[in-house]
């Protein structure tokens with residue numbers, strides 16, 4: 001559906017060249033929700049602009065829905081862009097138009113006749129849950145409602161791809177979740193391909209099936225969300241995963257435990273899928289006569305299943321601790337010994 005091949009984007013500025021995107025190759029499947037995560041300056045916005053043809057890559061090719069966006073121009077590009085819609089962090093609504101008229105705007109531009117527009121706007125208002133608010137102005141809406149208008153407007157011309165540029169970054173956590181649920185629902189109902197950029201792992205965890213992690217213009221890691229959560233490779237990915245596993249907060253407790261309990265091992269266990277439901281801790285206590293102190297525990301849902309982390313101190317005779325590790329390994333539970341913070 002979307003193919004990025006060896007993309008680099010170099011901006012020429014007064015102060016020299018800036019490489020915003022470097023050697024990126026990515027494949028995004030039709031109908032999937034794909035996340036691109038990175039801190040500020042990683043190159044995410046540039047990636048979005050390359051995907052919708054607002055920027056041309058310096059090298060490499062961008063193909064969307066069978067069309068090489070990176071090489072077409074003029075009418076051809078305008079037509080292709082009608083099938084690539086976008087929602088924004090600050091909604092970008094027209095403040096002097098009502099909800100219904102904002103949603104009708106792209107239909108007017110596409111030359112859709114009035115009667116058809118009215119029907120379509122009604123459908124879209126129902127789809128995003130804004131029934132009853134048709135005649136309100138953006139200034140009378142909450143942030144979540146504004147983003148619902150943004151989503152309805154983006155869907156007006158039946159796009160194939162929806163690009164989400166930090167679409168929930170201006171919203172509070174509850175509203176963020178409601179908007180992410182709506183995106184998930186739209187993805188399921190319409191089979192729409194969604195690419196979202198964010199700096200929040202929570203967003204990735206909640207709705208993406210696959211993720212690419214960007215740092216300094218490069219994709220440093222990519223794969224299925226659960227795999228990346230269970231086995232993050234790059235340092236930056238580990239930091240992002242800590243955002244959802246809550247292990248960052250437990251740093252102090254681990255420091256304290258290392259001081260208070262110099263014996264035994266502090267271990268981070270990572271469980272995924274149905275392994276989160278196994279009673280392994282009670283089993284290692286019973287079978288190997290080890291002591292287990294729980295330092296931190298957390299379980300969250302991803303679209304591919306649950307993901308849990310548990311930080312424990314395991315103490316006992318060395319051979320028994322070793323046996324306990326073997327049991328964990330045989331259950332495919334990842335155990336990582338933490339010997340410093």
Ligand SMILES: Nc1ncnc2c1ncn2[C@@H]1O[C@H](COP(=O)(O)OP(=O)(O)OP(=O)(O)O)[C@@H](O)[C@H]1O
Pocket residue numbers: 011012013018019020038039040041042043044045046047
């Ligand atoms: N039009 C431009 N001209 C010059 N440099 C640019 C331009 N657009 C982006 N850059 C630079 O490219 C790099 C990547 O920027 P980009 O906006 O893509 O990152 P980002 O991950 O989206 O970060 P943010 O969330 O802060 O926008 C930055 O160093 C930025 O200053």
